[in-house]
Amino acid sequence: MKKLWYSLFILTFLSSCDDVQFNNPALQGIKDGNELWRATYSAADIDAGGLVVQGGNNSEVLSLVTTRDNVGTYLLGGNYQSEARFEDAEGNVFSTLNPPDPSISVYPADGEIVIVDFENSTNTVSGTFKFNAYTADGLQTVNFIEGEFYQIKLTGGLLVLGGGTSCQDAVANVADAEAAFQGTDSSMPNYTDLCNAYKDALAVQIFSCGDSTGTLQSIIDSLGDCN
Template sequence: MKRLALILFTFLSVLSCGDEIEFNSPAVQGNKDGELWRAVYYSADIDFGGFIIEGGNNFETIQLITTNDTAGTYNLGDGSGNEATFTNSQGVVYSTNNEPDPSVSIYPNEGQIIVEHVDNDADPKTISGKFWFYAFTADGMNTVNFNEGHFYKVPLVGGLVTVGSGCLEATEATANAAQTYIATDTTAPEYTDVCNAYKDALTAQIDACGDTTGALQALIDSLGDCTP
């Protein structure tokens, strides 16, 4: 009986260990549409106040983009400003900021980037965490899914350029335009131009990020015709 219990304990221990993912070196990987996907090169950057994490395998590239450069959970989709993109071997870009066509998909454009640790003592600094997402092509007709994604000790070496819908840039431009608008008195001669610039920035953000809640459009409506 003791021998049977020992065998059972050993078997369960092996199964438990098999569920744990261990990395001995920097890595970016996940299950892409149910199949293991691994990057052979990887790097990270801080731009527009957030992280850009990139991994590729010479044929395909994944980018994870956040609006802040601290540890935390960043939700994707719904005009959040955070974004995950996947570029396939034909150069087709899938993004969590592209809305799915309801005729071909029951899944929304959503996901999470979870930044668990930023090692500021390493040289260069490194970033580790997890991710999952559903992303779509610009026409919403094709999708790619990543789950159980991990990025581990990816070095923050800089030099990356975002390849997605430009949502991060559009969000930053809106924030700058909003600051200028708030600082401009309605009696100032430049008020109308500043107000219209803010409306244009909001419209560009809707085009790049979407606006499923209608909050951005509500801001545009509240500005009216920008008459002082």
């Protein structure tokens, strides 16, 4: 079934994106509705229990960060802690963790990162993405659709810090998530959701603040699969 899904993913991409130049490996998408954006370099890493895919060209950098490293869909924006981040040529940083200014939009940043496949034989990862992201002041936005990352090499050594969530905000989010989680137990219907939310918040704190002692990762490990 996994092989069938992966084959359909590749066939769909090749047949539906006639205007997109496809290279192997590739990290690319349609930026702001009409611009083909394509990385000239790319790499991926498994860090703090999540996936980091990063690539860029001479002046811009795109980073995709998920809170876990499993095949599946990771929603962006709102209270979701996975992140898509884009830095443009002027140094403006757009993140799905940033809310928009109400004068720009009443809708939050949104989107998704879909991890489709980890290929063990080539040590690569493939998937798709789309998102709307905002600058920290919420006044500027960037949009990506039809995003693809295909056979990106898992090289290690990537570290994505800062971004849309400051370390201070990340610590506060962990405190809130921990308080909600501590108020439940495994017999309650919302236990799994609150546990996963706590793990996600801890992962973002690692990305935003670092975890030199391994304490935060130990907490994540102790929570297991939240079942």
